[in-house]
Amino acid sequence: MKMQINEFAKLTGVSVRTLHYYDEIGLLKPAFADVQNGYRFYDEKSISRMQEILFYRELDFPLKAISEILSSPDYDKKKALAEQRKLLILKKERLERIIDALDGAEKGKIIMTAFDNNYEAARKQYEAEAKERFGNTDAYKEHTQKTANYTKDIWQSVNDGLTLVFAEFSECMKSGNSADSNEAQDLVKKLQNYITDNYYTCSKEILAGLGQMYVADERFKANIDKQGEGTAEFVSSAIEIFCK
Numbered sequence: 001m002k003m004q005i006n007e008f009a010k011l012t013g014v015s016v017r018t019l020h021y022y023d024e025i026g027l028l029k030p031a032f033a034d035v036q037n038g039y040r041f042y043d044e045k046s047i048s049r050m051q052e053i054l055f056y057r058e059l060d061f062p063l064k065a066i067s068e069i070l071s072s073p074d075y076d077k078k079k080a081l082a083e084q085r086k087l088l089i090l091k092k093e094r095l096e097r098i099i100d101a102l103d104g105a106e107k108g109k110i111i112m113t114a115f116d117n118n119y120e121a122a123r124k125q126y127e128a129e130a131k132e133r134f135g136n137t138d139a140y141k142e143h144t145q146k147t148a149n150y151t152k153d154i155w156q157s158v159n160d161g162l163t164l165v166f167a168e169f170s171e172c173m174k175s176g177n178s179a180d181s182n183e184a185q186d187l188v189k190k191l192q193n194y195i196t197d198n199y200y201t202c203s204k205e206i207l208a209g210l211g212q213m214y215v216a217d218e219r220f221k222a223n224i225d226k227q228g229e230g231t232a233e234f235v236s237s238a239i240e241i242f243c244k
Contacts, residue, residue: 008042021216027067055084090119142200158198169235170227179237188242204243211239
């Protein structure tokens with residue numbers, strides 16, 4: 001069985017643009033591509049791989065962590081599926097408690113225990129263990145070392161600073177500047193320097209990947225677009241131009 005990218009996108013519920021991005025970062029490669037026209041084709045193994053990715057996405061794992069886990073020679077699919085099942089059951093139980101609390105609230109009852117987040121604690125523990133086992137890239141190691149002494153307040157300050165950079169992009173866009181304008185390109189350099197200073201060395205290769213992720217990953221896109229609709233697309237386009 002082979003499917004073109006549009007068929008595969010429809011089957012999996014993942015956009016074609018996201019599939020292109022997954023291909024570029026090595027998370028999900030097509031089974032093969034036609035050398036004459038460049039068309040991508042997917043097969044049964046592609047479906048299996050996508051299912052694994054979607055399980056991790058349902059558990060709110062970032063794409064970088066998923067890629068590291070699935071690409072590791074030590075990856076144990078059977079064990080991973082068992083752990084994912086445990087976490088999803090916890091997630092399901094939490095949602096059921098919240099639904100019950102909603103039903104109770106309609107009758108004037110208050111049930112605060114419904115919000116006990118055992119699922120989130122277990123998810124974070126599993127993600128930390130997975131990162132410890134599979135997180136062996138240079139960027140991840142540098143990130144771990146650089147942020148080792150970050151307190152909650154420092155993390156808040158650093159993340160707020162990143163949000164302000166995206167806010168500047170939004171203002172730049174709203175002022176009528178194009179993605180290739182000097183103003184936008186200066187902001188890309190500012191973003192690159194900010195990431196390097198506070199998280200890890202942001203090479204042009206890493207920056208290009210981030211630019212694609214800002215629009216391919218719905219969570220990143222939604223967060224950046226809080227500064228204004230279209231900001232994520234504007235940032236992504238500006239980064240693409242900067243990195244060429």
